[in-house]
Amino acid sequence: MTIEDRRARERAARRQLIVSTARSLAEAEGWDAVTTRRLSQEIEYSQPVLYKHFQGMDQxxxxxxxxxxxxxxxxxxxxxxxxxxxxxxxxxxxxxxxxxxxxxxxxxxxxxxxxxxxxxxxxxxxxxxxxxxxxxxxxxxxxxxxxxxxxxxxxxxxxxxxxxxxxxxxxxxxxxxxxxxxxxxxxxxx
The missing domain is CATH 1.10.357.10 (Tetracycline Repressor, domain 2)
Structure with a gap:
């Protein structure tokens, strides 16, 4: 596996982690509880990492x-x-x-x-x-x-x-x- 393939796989996994964590939070506490700050805390990545995958909460x-x-x-x-x-x-x-x-x-x-x-x-x-x-x-x-x-x-x-x-x-x-x-x-x- 090339480094590029590994990075693409890791990027896809981070993206899915963001989506599944947002979904879990929304299901547990409602959409008002889902913020980029909260997501970054939950997934243990910085907010800029979230913004590399999504423009914001709407996306x-x-x-x-x-x-x-x-x-x-x-x-x-x-x-x-x-x-x-x-x-x-x-x-x-x-x-x-x-x-x-x-x-x-x-x-x-x-x-x-x-x-x-x-x-x-x-x-x-x-x-x-x-x-x-x-x-x-x-x-x-x-x-x-x-x-x-x-x-x-x-x-x-x-x-x-x-x-x-x-x-x-x-x-x-x-x-x-x-x-x-x-x-x-x-x-x-x-």
């Missing part, structure tokens, strides 16, 4: 978000892989989305509620974002018939996001996910 949160989109795509893929009829697959897909948001609230915030420069539905959309949308889209396509699949997917996504937001703030009845998802999917299957 670190975006890296957490991108990882989250990849994980969401995997969770949806796992839910879809069980098989069954299109309606059941879409129900499991929607449930996987809600479950992900509950298990990883700070990651979900980085993905969907924090200000970000990540582009959605653009030529330069990161692959992980595309994968997450396409995982939803593939489940929707099976029930779309002659309707626009992207429109239906965006409606599903927006509705699921609304359920997450309303559930987090206690504005909808708890423990009714399954019933709400069934209503939503039955409307989409018409």
């Amino acid at each position: 670190i949160a975006e890296a957490v978000a991108i990882d989250g989109f990849g994980e969401l795509a995997e969770d949806i893929g796992t839910a879809r892989a069980v098989g069954g009829d299109a309606r059941d697959v879409l129900i499991r897909t929607a449930q996987a989305y809600l479950d992900f948001a509950r298990r990883h609230p700070s990651v979900y915030d980085a993905m969907f509620t924090r200000a970000t420069s990540l582009d959605f539905a653009a030529d330069d959309t990161p692959p992980a974002l595309q994968s997450a949308f396409n995982a939803l889209r593939d489940a929707v396509a099976a029930v779309a018939d002659d309707r626009d699949v992207d429109d239906l997917t965006e409606v599903l996504w927006a509705t699921l996001h609304g359920l997450v937001a309303l559930g987090r703030t206690g504005r909808i009845r708890p423990d009714r996910d399954r019933q709400r998802i069934v209503v939503l999917v039955d409307q989409m299957c018409r």
